[in-house]
Amino acid sequence: MHDAKWIRDNLDAFDRGLNRRGLAPLSDQVRALDERRRASQTELNTLQRRRNEASKQIGAVKKQGGDAQALMDEVAGIKTRMAALEADNAAADTDLRDLLMATPNLPADDVPEGPDEDHNVEIRRWGEPRAFDVAPREHFELGPALGMDFETAARQSGARFVILRGSMARLERALAQFMLDLHTTEHGYQEVNTPALVRDTPLYGTANLPKFAEDLFKVEGGYWLIPTAEVTLTNLVAGQILDEADLPLRFTAFTQCFRSEAGAAGKDTRGMIRMHQFEKVELVSIVHPDQAEAELDRKTACAEEVLKRLGLPFRTVVLCTGDMGFASRRTHDIEVWLPGAGRYREISSCSNVGSFQARRMDARFRPAEAATGAGGKGTRPVATLNGSGLAVGRTLVAVLETYQNADGSVTVPEALRPYMGGQEVLTPDV
Structure with a gap:
């Protein structure tokens, strides 16, 4: 606000x-x-x-x-x-x-102008897309023989759901554990286990309400299913006055996320790209406002490092004014290369929100001068940042398409093998 x-x-x-x-x-x-x-x-x-x-x-x-x-x-x-x-x-x-x-955040001065995603600006690329001897298949073509079950999920829950079985389920879990270990042991994030159900207030705090109610799932009892752990992690400091010495705070969580995908009719109807229920490792930072831009660069690098360790080529773009989110001042999207689809797709969106959410949540800090009695007065809103580190389902898609073999098997990236009990290949269930 x-x-x-x-x-x-x-x-x-x-x-x-x-x-x-x-x-x-x-x-x-x-x-x-x-x-x-x-x-x-x-x-x-x-x-x-x-x-x-x-x-x-x-x-x-x-x-x-x-x-x-x-x-x-x-x-x-x-x-x-x-x-x-x-x-x-x-x-x-x-x-x-x-x-x-109901008024969106103002874009930072250096955000490129433009009406839509065609005006986003690429800032770097990493890795070379793999060359295949035959045309690579998309994940929903590879997946069913490996334990990706859309049909049973549709009978149980409808469209935009999936059931993962056997090694496929373990691979998804391995990805989440790998991401959490990287962010907590090397990137300085504290792991948090948060609720998946929240009341109205946290969603108002992160600007999901009132404007985006149709994108959420509301359940009986006055609860909402979280669209991402950004909601619960950012609200850890709601209504608090922190000391400047406490900053920065960095949190990460692996949660299920729920989105109605309102307005997405006809988009990505096949596969795991756009689901009603999906898993994500979220990264949230609470920082001094003067450090927000530097923290955005740091957060983006943390998310990029996951892809580097997995050997997945990607590019990073800064979103233009017409494509950035409601609460964002500046957003970096990381797009992973999907060989089967033959295009880059978003796998992480890292945003500097400034003090926009903090004012809605009444999250403040006491400057060092005030805390020490050196003449400083009052409090200031903190700055908040969020990002995916990464979207686990989309990372699974990227692994399947990048590491697929001609016989329908998929090689497990080396970084994930310790989490897979040493398993090196996912083999089709002929």
Whole structure:
């Protein structure tokens, strides 16, 4: 969420940022609601002081046996006026909050402009796509003979679900364990096991609500299934005031994720690319705002390292203003090469959200000067960042397509063999 005071002081910059996202200006609406809210609050404060003074005067007059009716009538009028002002102040505050909650974050100045993914900018590539003697197959062509069962999953749950059996299931688990071990032992992330069900508040905090309710699964009892562990990991600091010395905080979790894929009809209907239920290793950082851009680069490198260790070619792009997410200031997408599909596909999206989520969650830190009593005052919102480290199902897809053999078997990457009990090849069940 945006800071109304910052908007008030930077009206043109706010509208320019929205314009870069292809949105209409909102500064006039924000300013009008903010002025209305502040004006009513100022008058309320004035009336409150006068009511207190008049109440004291009433007591003094009565004590002296005088007539306090005029003062009592004034107090009654003040109470009536204050009730109206309180209602108007609350309405203006709600309208302003609703407007700001529905307004996306502003892109960083160096984010490339453009309306869609065709305007994203590649910043690097790693690895050379493997050359095959025959045309490589896609994962949903290889998978069924190796334990990837879409038919049974469809009978149980419908489209966009899969059942993994035997070595295929173990390979997925191996990928998750490998990622967690790498991020916790070498990259400094703390592993966390979080709930898969949350109430409304955490989703408002990460900006999934109110705008993206249709992308989520809501269940009975007022719960939502998490679309990613970004929700639960970022909200670990919700409502807290941290000391600057506590930063940065880095969390990782392996969870099931649930997305309705609203608006994705007809897209990626075959295979494991776009599922209602999938597994992901999430990376979340809570940092000093001045360190957010450096942390984005660090997080992106952590996610890239997974692909390097698995020998999976990839490219990294910075998303343009028209393709970046609602809460993001800057996003790096890592796209892995899929030989069967013959294209790069997103496998990780790493975003610097700045203080956008922190304001929604009321997550703050106390600057070092204030913590030590050296003259600093107040608190500041932290900055939050998130990214996939990686999407496990899509990594499984990339492994299958990259390491496939002519006989339908798949070679297990060396980095995963310790997690597979030494197994080197996945063999089709003829």
